[in-house]
Amino acid sequence: MIKDLVSFIDYSACAEVALALFVVTFILIFFGAFRLSNHATEKFAAIPLSDRIEDPRSE
DSSP states (O other): OHHHHHHHOOOTTHHHHHHHHHHHHHHHHHHHHHTSOHHHHHHHHTGGGOSSOOOTTOO
């Protein structure tokens, strides 16, 4: 019964939906990265060099 049900499901739109979700997410992250200030960017870049645990978004 489940095999018959699964065989009737149409997955043809899944690839297009996945691609659209990827593109939207990529654009949001891209613009979010460019909206960061220079100070925040420098604090994010310094994280691997620091031994302290800190939140780069604070201050």
